[in-house]
Amino acid sequence: MESTAYTKRLLTYRLSLSHLKEVGLTHVFSYLIAGETGFSAALVRKDLSRLKVKGKRRGGYEIDTIMEAINEHFGQQKTNKVVLAGMGNIGSAIAQYKDFKKRNIKIVAAFDLDPAKQRKGYDIPVYPLNKCRDITMEHTIDAAILAVPAFSAQAVCDQLIQCGIRGIMNFAPVNLKVPENVYVSNVRLSDELQQVIYHATKES
Amino acid sequence: MESTAYTKRLLTYRLSLSHLKEVGLTHVFSYLIAGETGFSAALVRKDLSRLKVKGKRRGGYEIDTIMEAINEHFGQQKTNKVVLAGMGNIGSAIAQYKDFKKRNIKIVAAFDLDPAKQRKGYDIPVYPLNKCRDITMEHTIDAAILAVPAFSAQAVCDQLIQCGIRGIMNFAPVNLKVPENVYVSNVRLSDELQQVIYHATKES
DNA sequence: ATATTATTGTGACAATTTTCACAATTTAAA
DNA sequence: TTTAAATTGTGAAAATTGTCACAATAATAT
Numbered sequence: 001m002e003s004t005a006y007t008k009r010l011l012t013y014r015l016s017l018s019h020l021k022e023v024g025l026t027h028v029f030s031y032l033i034a035g036e037t038g039f040s041a042a043l044v045r046k047d048l049s050r051l052k053v054k055g056k057r058r059g060g061y062e063i064d065t066i067m068e069a070i071n072e073h074f075g076q077q078k079t080n081k082v083v084l085a086g087m088g089n090i091g092s093a094i095a096q097y098k099d100f101k102k103r104n105i106k107i108v109a110a111f112d113l114d115p116a117k118q119r120k121g122y123d124i125p126v127y128p129l130n131k132c133r134d135i136t137m138e139h140t141i142d143a144a145i146l147a148v149p150a151f152s153a154q155a156v157c158d159q160l161i162q163c164g165i166r167g168i169m170n171f172a173p174v175n176l177k178v179p180e181n182v183y184v185s186n187v188r189l190s191d192e193l194q195q196v197i198y199h200a201t202k203e204s
Numbered sequence: 205m206e207s208t209a210y211t212k213r214l215l216t217y218r219l220s221l222s223h224l225k226e227v228g229l230t231h232v233f234s235y236l237i238a239g240e241t242g243f244s245a246a247l248v249r250k251d252l253s254r255l256k257v258k259g260k261r262r263g264g265y266e267i268d269t270i271m272e273a274i275n276e277h278f279g280q281q282k283t284n285k286v287v288l289a290g291m292g293n294i295g296s297a298i299a300q301y302k303d304f305k306k307r308n309i310k311i312v313a314a315f316d317l318d319p320a321k322q323r324k325g326y327d328i329p330v331y332p333l334n335k336c337r338d339i340t341m342e343h344t345i346d347a348a349i350l351a352v353p354a355f356s357a358q359a360v361c362d363q364l365i366q367c368g369i370r371g372i373m374n375f376a377p378v379n380l381k382v383p384e385n386v387y388v389s390n391v392r393l394s395d396e397l398q399q400v401i402y403h404a405t406k407e408s
Numbered sequence: 409a410t411a412t413t414a415t416t417g418t419g420a421c422a423a424t425t426t427t428c429a430c431a432a433t434t435t436a437a438a
Numbered sequence: 439t440t441t442a443a444a445t446t447g448t449g450a451a452a453a454t455t456g457t458c459a460c461a462a463t464a465a466t467a468t
Binding site for chain 1: 284298
């Protein structure tokens with residue numbers, strides 16, 4: 001089992017590095033990444049060492065080298081294909097979200113039970129859910145985004161898994177039950193916001 | 205400093221408990237919560253003990269008692285008011301998101317620079333950003349949701365902080381720089397999805 | 409050329425978090 | 439009423455995670 005905290009930090013590093021690169025830097029010091037991301041410099045060095053990226057004493061790390069190593073860690077040679085289940089508020093926003101492209105992630109199909117939502121105005125085709133099997137047969141789908149209402153989330157989730165999907169980014173406020181070999185990441189907007197409120201309003 | 209993992213677990217417990225309650229239960233055992241949430245039973249008990257919730261040996265815990273304790277931990281007597289900056293894809297989806305109400309969270313105002321988006325069709329009023337000060341003077345705002353494009357995120361964030369906001373839920377793919385007393389929670393959709401893909405596609 | 413300074417890389421340490429294991433206790437059964 | 443079974447509550451142990459401190463070394467200044 002691999003620490004997700006570590007993996008998460010890598011993504012944070014990459015975000016900062018892409019910013020620093022845009023600003024014109026080619027090399028960075030551990031404390032620079034630390035300043036950008038909020039992690040300690042020692043931890044940054046430990047992480048880079050674990051990533052097998054070498055720096056030069058007194059010269060720092062090369063940004064491109066780090067970024068390549070991170071990309072490689074996430075196996076980003078090819079485009080990753082995902083599907084989107086649910087074209088309500090959140091689903092539609094996700095469908096229009098441009099940032100995925102930068103990561104080489106493509107939403108190849110969306111599903112919604114409502115016929116009115118099928119094939120409407122997005123450049124992602126929208127099908128009824130029973131088309132899922134066909135899509136997964138046709139493409140190699142790496143993950144699904146689940147953006148359906150809470151009451152149907154488990155059922156839709158089960159179907160996605162039946163179609164061979166092993167990774168789910170879940171927006172429904174539900175604790176999904178899935179087999180061991182399926183990975184679920186819960187994006188709980190209310191919980192997240194509640195935590196922010198909690199931390200912001202408690203006397204420091 | 206308090207562990208956010210613990211706080212996060214509490215929210216997960218609450219979600220499961222509300223589900224179990226709907227299903228008709230009034231009492232639960234630690235292993236039941238464990239099964240629902242994926243944490244270990246021992247950890248659940250430790251957390252409940254830390255929350256000062258008492259169970260009965262052989263009788264389990266009362267759901268309502270746990271839920272009250274969790275709500276109290278998050279200080280949910282009154283309605284929490286938040287503002288929303290940015291009415292693009294994600295901002296609009298958030299504006300229409302119904303689940304916040306259940307948590308006693310209310311979006312009292314939204315901001316967008318685009319005049320076309322101001323006051324359009326939502327039941328949340330949309331103002332230009334310079335109205336922010338007025339809003340924060342008028343209401344006690346507990347947090348802000350930042351859903352503006354990456355290039356303007358830091359600037360908007362600075363303004364929010366200037367208006368006295370201490371908590372930010374950030375959707376922009378940017379590592380915000382904020383003073384120590386401001387809490388930021390980053391919702392990185394691309395990172396999240398990338399992690400899902402990573403875990404789902406690596407050979408287990 | 410030499411000395412000085414800055415920075416990495418890492419082993420040892422500290423802190424935190426989780427699990428383990430079992431006594432205490434309650435309930436149910438015999 | 440006694441025994442058996444189930445479950446909490448929690449110290450102690452284990453595991454994990456992060457920090458500290460400093461030797462090694464590369465770059466720069468003298």
